Amino acid sequence: MTALRLIIVGLGARSKFWLRVIADQPGVTLLAMADPDRAARDRAQSEWPGVPVFRSLAEAVQSVDADAVLLSTPPSGRHDDIETACGAGLAILAEKPLANSVAEAARFVELCEATDTPLMVGLNFRYLPVTIALRELFSGPLGRPSFARFSYERWRDGHLPHINKYPLTMGQPMLWEQSIHHFDLMRYVYDSEPVEIFAKTFNPPWSMYADDANVSALITFDNGVIVNYQGTWAANWTQPQFTWRSECANGIAFQRDQFGALGYALRDDQSVTDVPLPDYRQWIDDAALLLRRFVLALKGEIALECTGRDHLKSLQMVQASIISSQRGEAIDPAGLELSSQKGGRPEVLVPPATQRTSKWQ
Ligand SMILES: NC(=O)c1ccc[n+]([C@@H]2O[C@H](COP(=O)([O-])OP(=O)(O)OC[C@H]3O[C@@H](n4cnc5c(N)ncnc54)[C@H](O)[C@@H]3O)[C@@H](O)[C@H]2O)c1
Numbered sequence: 001m002t003a004l005r006l007i008i009v010g011l012g013a014r015s016k017f018w019l020r021v022i023a024d025q026p027g028v029t030l031l032a033m034a035d036p037d038r039a040a041r042d043r044a045q046s047e048w049p050g051v052p053v054f055r056s057l058a059e060a061v062q063s064v065d066a067d068a069v070l071l072s073t074p075p076s077g078r079h080d081d082i083e084t085a086c087g088a089g090l091a092i093l094a095e096k097p098l099a100n101s102v103a104e105a106a107r108f109v110e111l112c113e114a115t116d117t118p119l120m121v122g123l124n125f126r127y128l129p130v131t132i133a134l135r136e137l138f139s140g141p142l143g144r145p146s147f148a149r150f151s152y153e154r155w156r157d158g159h160l161p162h163i164n165k166y167p168l169t170m171g172q173p174m175l176w177e178q179s180i181h182h183f184d185l186m187r188y189v190y191d192s193e194p195v196e197i198f199a200k201t202f203n204p205p206w207s208m209y210a211d212d213a214n215v216s217a218l219i220t221f222d223n224g225v226i227v228n229y230q231g232t233w234a235a236n237w238t239q240p241q242f243t244w245r246s247e248c249a250n251g252i253a254f255q256r257d258q259f260g261a262l263g264y265a266l267r268d269d270q271s272v273t274d275v276p277l278p279d280y281r282q283w284i285d286d287a288a289l290l291l292r293r294f295v296l297a298l299k300g301e302i303a304l305e306c307t308g309r310d311h312l313k314s315l316q317m318v319q320a321s322i323i324s325s326q327r328g329e330a331i332d333p334a335g336l337e338l339s340s341q342k343g344g345r346p347e348v349l350v351p352p353a354t355q356r357t358s359k360w361q
Pocket of ligand 1: 009010011012013014015034035036037040055056057072073074075077078081095096097122123124163164165166177
């Protein structure tokens with residue numbers, strides 16, 4: 001079997017991890033890189049000599065014959081790349097969030113479906129050992145979860161040289177960039193869809209972000225689980241804290257670190273019992289597993305995970321939180337319009353690629 005030939009688009013902060021993961025991934029060959037920014041291109045070229053680098057995906061596909069593209073660009077302005085990928089018959093692995101609005105993300109999903117283009121979203125937190133173990137806890141003696149407290153408190157210095165800068169000026173950065181992971185995790189771990197969100201977003205006086213860095217939300221899922229959520233990038237202590245405590249029929253599941261520290265206690269236990277987790281390299285092993293699952297899905301060995309269509313439900317939670325905060329009322333995320341084409345046919349921007357499935361399988 002030949003290796004999956006991949007182009008990476010966007011050579012910023014996130015790509016540094018992806019490039020390491022791709023280099024170590026058996027069955028994947030990095031064919032080209034692309035970024036409109038000269039400094040980003042030069043940096044990537046010096047670190048990965050031998051891999052051609054282009055100004056855009058459109059330019060890259062003129063020169064190399066690839067099977068898939070990894071979009072590691074900011075979520076705003078992906079239209080051209082998605083259109084190019086669909087037109088060139090490239091499967092897409094896109095970083096989260098797919099877009100900064102449900103309507104735009106829905107257009108991308110519709111375009112991919114209309115052109116038979118596999119679209120996976122990079123929800124790497126689903127692939128953490130702690131997430132997999134937490135999900136399994138609920139089918140053990142703890143019993144089913146009923147309510148939870150999910151708290152993510154972080155002083156995120158958005159000016160640090162090694163992290164992206166666009167969240168400093170975008171609308172609702174905490175929700176679109178960070179809570180999207182948390183909302184997706186809740187849906188995944190509780191295996192349930194949200195039916196109501198009552199949220200308040202705000203920006204504390206010391207926040208360096210132009211728009212709200214804080215989200216407080218009460219989220220109800222269709223299996224009855226109610227989550228009390230607090231997320232902030234403007235916590236006023238540089239030491240981050242993470243707590244995800246799920247109250248279940250017979251005890252609690254207790255995650256005390258975003259990347260590990262999982263435990264549980266039955267109601268009368270005097271202390272929390274730690275759940276052993278495998279060794280894990282932060283930002284590497286989760287992405288590597290995600291990429292492996294992408295490859296397996298393209299080979300037809302498993303169903304595609306974290307599909308664009310599924311991701312719309314997490315994006316609806318983000319948008320419902322914004323609307324709820326504006327209106328001061330609870331919102332049903334599933335009730336939000338998925339497309340700007342109300343009731344109409346999906347807008348197909350490019351013709352379906354010919355023989356798209358025959359290139360690599
Ligand atoms: N899953 C995670 O844990 C995680 C972590 C960090 C970032 N991200 C996501 O990764 C994506 C990229 O974030 P980042 O931190 O690398 O941002 P960044 O600003 O550091 O880098 C983005 C790069 O994309 C380039 N770019 C912009 N438009 C482009 C286009 N059309 N074609 C090619 N290149 C283009 C920019 O020039 C820049 O070099 C975002 O969606 C972000 O949310 C995910």
